[in-house]
Amino acid sequence: MDLLNALVALTNFVIVPGLAYGSQLALGALGVTLIYGILRFSNFAHGDTMAFGAMVTILFTWLFQSVGLSAGPLPTALLALPFGILGTIALALVTDRTVYRFYRQQKAKPVIFVMVSLGVMFMMNGIVRFIIGPGDQRFTDGERFVISARTFKKLTGLQEGLAIKTTEALTVITAVIVVAVLFWFLNKTRTGKSMRAYSDNEDLALLSGINPERVVMYTWMIVAALATIAGVLYGLDKSFKPFTYFQLLLPIFASAIVGGLGNPIGAIAGGFIIAFSEVTITYAWKKVLNYSLPDSLAPDGLVQLLSTDYKFAVSFAILIVVLLFKPTGLFKGKAV
Amino acid sequence: MKKLLMATAAAALTAGTAYAGGHAKEVKLGVLFGFTGPIESLAPAMGDGAELAMEEVTKSGKLLDSATVTPVRADTGCIDNGLAVANGEKLVAEGVNGIIGGDCSGVTGAILQNVAIPNGMVMISPSATSPGLSTMEDNGLFFRTSPSDAREGQVMAEILKERGINSIALTYTNNDYGKGLADAIQSSFEEVGGEVTIVTAHEDGKGDYSAEVGALASAGGDVLVVAGYLDQGGLGIIQGALDSGAFETFGLPGGMIGDSLPANVGADLDGSFGQIAGSDSKGAEIFAEMAKERGFDGTSAYASESYDAAALFLLAMQAANSTNPADYVGKILEVANAPGEPINPGELGKALEILAAGGDIDYQGATGVELIGPGESAGSYREIEVKDGKNETLRFR
Numbered sequence: 001m002d003l004l005n006a007l008v009a010l011t012n013f014v015i016v017p018g019l020a021y022g023s024q025l026a027l028g029a030l031g032v033t034l035i036y037g038i039l040r041f042s043n044f045a046h047g048d049t050m051a052f053g054a055m056v057t058i059l060f061t062w063l064f065q066s067v068g069l070s071a072g073p074l075p076t077a078l079l080a081l082p083f084g085i086l087g088t089i090a091l092a093l094v095t096d097r098t099v100y101r102f103y104r105q106q107k108a109k110p111v112i113f114v115m116v117s118l119g120v121m122f123m124m125n126g127i128v129r130f131i132i133g134p135g136d137q138r139f140t141d142g143e144r145f146v147i148s149a150r151t152f153k154k155l156t157g158l159q160e161g162l163a164i165k166t167t168e169a170l171t172v173i174t175a176v177i178v179v180a181v182l183f184w185f186l187n188k189t190r191t192g193k194s195m196r197a198y199s200d201n202e203d204l205a206l207l208s209g210i211n212p213e214r215v216v217m218y219t220w221m222i223v224a225a226l227a228t229i230a231g232v233l234y235g236l237d238k239s240f241k242p243f244t245y246f247q248l249l250l251p252i253f254a255s256a257i258v259g260g261l262g263n264p265i266g267a268i269a270g271g272f273i274i275a276f277s278e279v280t281i282t283y284a285w286k287k288v289l290n291y292s293l294p295d296s297l298a299p300d301g302l303v304q305l306l307s308t309d310y311k312f313a314v315s316f317a318i319l320i321v322v323l324l325f326k327p328t329g330l331f332k333g334k335a336v
Numbered sequence: 337m338k339k340l341l342m343a344t345a346a347a348a349l350t351a352g353t354a355y356a357g358g359h360a361k362e363v364k365l366g367v368l369f370g371f372t373g374p375i376e377s378l379a380p381a382m383g384d385g386a387e388l389a390m391e392e393v394t395k396s397g398k399l400l401d402s403a404t405v406t407p408v409r410a411d412t413g414c415i416d417n418g419l420a421v422a423n424g425e426k427l428v429a430e431g432v433n434g435i436i437g438g439d440c441s442g443v444t445g446a447i448l449q450n451v452a453i454p455n456g457m458v459m460i461s462p463s464a465t466s467p468g469l470s471t472m473e474d475n476g477l478f479f480r481t482s483p484s485d486a487r488e489g490q491v492m493a494e495i496l497k498e499r500g501i502n503s504i505a506l507t508y509t510n511n512d513y514g515k516g517l518a519d520a521i522q523s524s525f526e527e528v529g530g531e532v533t534i535v536t537a538h539e540d541g542k543g544d545y546s547a548e549v550g551a552l553a554s555a556g557g558d559v560l561v562v563a564g565y566l567d568q569g570g571l572g573i574i575q576g577a578l579d580s581g582a583f584e585t586f587g588l589p590g591g592m593i594g595d596s597l598p599a600n601v602g603a604d605l606d607g608s609f610g611q612i613a614g615s616d617s618k619g620a621e622i623f624a625e626m627a628k629e630r631g632f633d634g635t636s637a638y639a640s641e642s643y644d645a646a647a648l649f650l651l652a653m654q655a656a657n658s659t660n661p662a663d664y665v666g667k668i669l670e671v672a673n674a675p676g677e678p679i680n681p682g683e684l685g686k687a688l689e690i691l692a693a694g695g696d697i698d699y700q701g702a703t704g705v706e707l708i709g710p711g712e713s714a715g716s717y718r719e720i721e722v723k724d725g726k727n728e729t730l731r732f733r
Contacts, residue, residue, distance in 0.1 A: 012580055013553055017546030134376050136567060138600060149581020161581040234543065238572065239600070243373075244543040279547045284534070284554035302534060302555055308548045309510065309537045 006291035008160040012149070014283055018276045020168040020237055023175035026271030027230035028248065029255035030182065030264055031223045037199045037262035038219045039100075041113030044249065046227060048124035051245035052091055053228025054235045055132045057084030058139045065141065073143040075167070075236055085228045092224040095120055096216065104216070121246075128242045137240040142166060160291075167237040178229055179268060182222070186264070191218055199262070250312075251278075254319045260329025269330060274315045282308040363405045363659050365390060365649055366427035368437030368447065369642075370414030374509075374540050374568040375439060375463075377596055381627075381636035382462060383409060385702075386436050388630055389646035389684065396685030398692065399654055412438045415511055415540065417446040424451035433659040434649045435459045436642065441466030442512040452477050458661040460648055460668070462641035465590065465613070466516040470710050477661070479668055481641040481648070481705060482613050483715025485513070488589060489520025491611050491717045491733050492561070493528050496587065499609070503531040504587065505557035507548060507573055509564035510537040517563040517589055533557045540568035545576045553582030559608075561587035566597040578604045585609075588720070594637050598725045605722045609730075612637055614718035615704035616732040623681040623702035640681075640702030641713075647684055647701055648672055654691040672707045674698045 028050060035043040043049075060080035070076050103116055145151075146169050149161025186192040191214075198205040198215045206212060231245065238244070255274045259266025285303040293299075306314065322330060367386050369379040390405040399405065410427055412420035420443035427435055428451060435457055438444035444464035452459045453475050460479045461469075467486040469478065496504065506522060508514035514537070522532050534555035538548045552560060552573075560583040564570030570592050577583040578601070588597070588610025598605050614620065623643060627634025634640060649664075651671040656664035671687075676696030679687040687697045699705055706714040719730045 009554075013546070013550035013582070017544075017550070017576075017580075021544050021546060134372060136377075136571065136596070136600060145579075153581075163580050165579055238543040239575070241541075241543070241567075243541050247541045248543065278544075279550060282547045282551060284551040287554040287556070302551070304551060307536060308551050311547045312539070 002291045005158055005160045006288045008152075008156075008158055008162050009287050009291065012160065012162045014276075014279050016162075016164055016168055018272075018279045020165075020171045021279070022272035022275035023171045024230055024234045024237065024271075025251055025255045025275055026268040027175055027178065027226055027233065028252040029259065029267035029271050030179070031226040031230065032252055032256045033259070033262055033264060033267040034219060034223050034226070036256070037264075038195055039113075039216065041110045041117065042253070042261075043223075044114065044117045045095075045121040045124055046223075046252065047245045047247075047249035048121050048128065048242075049088060049092065049224065049227040050231030050234070050248070051128045051240075051242050052124055052231075053084050053088035053224065054231035054240050054245070055128050055242075056087035057081055057228065057232045058132065058137055058235070058240060060084060061139045071142065073166070074170070075140055075142045077139055077232055077236055078170075081229065081232055084232060085225045088224040088228045089221050091124075092220040093217065096220050125242065125246060132242075134242055137235075139240065140167060140236050160287075165237065167233070171233045171237055174229065174233060178226070182226075182264065185222075191215075195219060251275075251315060254315050258319055258322050258329060260331040263329065263331045266329050266331035273318065273330075277314050277318055278311045281314045282306050282311045361401065361403050363399065363403045363650070363653065364408055364430065364432040365405060365646060366424075366430075366432040366435040366437065367407045367409045368412055368420070368424060368427060368435050369409075369439045370443070371409070371411045373412070373414035373416065373440075374565040375414050375591070377567045378463075378594060378637050378639075379414075379439065381632050381634075381639040382439065382642040383407075384630065384632040385623075385627065385634070385639035385642035386462070386646040388626060389643045389650065389681075391630075392682070392684045393647075393650045393688065396688060398685050398688035399650055400657065400659070403659075405650060408432055412440065412443045412447070414440040415442060417443055420447050421450045427451075428455045428457055432457075433653070434661060434664075436645045436649065437461055439463045439638070440511070440513055441469060441516065445469060445472060445512065448472065448474055448478050456661055458649070458665050458668070460645040462645045463638040464513075466512045467520060468512060468516055470712060474710070476665060476711075479645075479648070479707065479711035481644040481701075481703060481707075481713050482638065483713045483717075485517040485589075486520045487715040488517060488611065488613070488717065489522075489524040491715075491719075492521050492587065492589060493524035493530065494733070495609065495611060495719060496525060496530060496559070496561075497528050501530070501558045503533055503557045504559050504561050505533050505552045505555050505583070506535045506561045506563065507538055507552055508535070508562075509569055509591070510539050513591065514563050517591075521561060521563065521589070531557075538564065538569040538573055540565060542569060543572060545569065545572045548573060549576040549580055549582055552577065553580065557583075559583065559585045559587050561589070562592055563589050564591060566592045566594045571597065571600060574601055574605070588722075590637065593720055593727060595633075595727065598722050598727060603725060606724065607722065609719070609721040611717040611719050611733070613641070613703070613713070613715060614729075614732070615716040616718075617680075617700055617702075617704035619680045619700050619702045619704060626682055634702075643681060644699070644701035644703055644705050647681075648699060648705070650684070651679075651687055651691065651697065651699055654688050669707055669711065671697055672699050672705050 255270035259270025410423035508518035624634035655667040
């Protein structure tokens, strides 16, 4: 019984949040890694692309809510998501046409692209704040919990509760679907194959008749869709605030780099590694140990490896260790 | 180009003379708040509060030679020292006669050290509450219309004790304000025999707080005290703790009191309690009424303190008959405290008249201003409980 309690406490405070956060990071990191793999630069505007996508989705969600459209127990935002994706694709393509294409034609160095994306980031930052404002926006509706802590306690009679939010379940399920579709697209379709070819060797791809502008366009469309999905899921699960999305850039890049920049599988693994390292290493094990150990061995202290102050230090320590010993990331990505 | 140069030179010249002359037709007050960043939802009402006092004085036409008071707004970002100092410099360069601000404690200290002291500029902050600012070397240039958090720690401990709470988990936003307040709460609560199971920091602007909530839940406690910001990590922590069933009741210090918190969290927050600087003086009511007329919420946190900060500047200038910081700085404590005619919000014109005639005033303002020690508010607090999704005032301490 006590062991069960320990397990439930661990699931509630470590595994469930870790899985949800990891999925969100993974989706974000996939976008970053695709841009890096195919367009060959680190896109700093990714966090704000996510914010833009989430914003368009929120605006549509509000519209649907006002006309009484809903998805039953699921958040209305799911219905609005396709519109958010379309809006973000439009933004990404316009940015590419007006900004990035110029530098592509100049054959600018990657570092210049990085700086350009920094500028784009500030622009998007401003656009989002102009339209929806800098404050917190809540747009989650529908059923809040798949199972709430209170119901779980009542059902099982355990001391510890287990809460699974609808948004957490939704995040993990959506992430799995999106990743499956993405891999199918990259591996099985003609366009996907041409994208991978372009990523592997640009010149060879050009020689074999692949239209580079098409590849670039598809990449931006996919990245915009990924960014919107990641942004909306994150906003549903936590809350939407432009500033948070800007901050999200760091863990997303950490995930992508740990996994290996340019490698989609690496991005997913990296997302989970960063998420779980943040949660587990700073977790206070007191409760879990109290349940699982006999009374005589139960600890007095918190049994916390590191204070939560250091949770970012943890992910960056991992990042540095990986870069030192395996500069291309855990899964072979492109050299950084 | 030549014309532009001439114009700039002329402008600079007039600005210079205005600064030196004292009997200027225009008094400029810098309004240096975090219009972006962690307390961006509070800053607009604070700015409005300060500008309300300026408008009132301008309309009365009794300040110095019927000078007009112009606010110059600038942003601190609340936690961005670089931005805050740069904007502080900008205000000084624009020739302001005093700075209302900063808002958050960390940037306030930075502006004080890097801008106010080197330029001999006076600052009155409506909302910087870190105990560290009481002892910081300020050359007598720094005042605040809000009390130090050391006092808030005592009040919070009292409230907790009276509610029969014996153990708390404590988390704070990782900056000067949060750390200072957390220390004050911890030491005061332990003094009255309470137990603090864990003290942990959280970073603002992150969104994901599962790690912090996990640690706090593991340590346990009757309530979770969140010494953070309501628009930032504080909200995230509360949401996370509620969702995972870790805590049900929360202790909310000043930075967490605002209408947006119950609105965002919903019914689950009912029963949580806290306190924020405020008084039951008649001034608070009058101010709320005046604010309503002007179209903003006068009960928003630190809006009334901002009004008082602006009023203190202008009254001190009148008392010193000068807009030069070095001249009027000595008068601030004088106009704020007894003896003299008590002055409520809306009576600034009357106060200016009394001062012009050489009389004494005791500015009460919207918060019952009483400056003690190194120029900070003595501190009365509003005890608040969340009921039906609203912050309700229980009593004053």
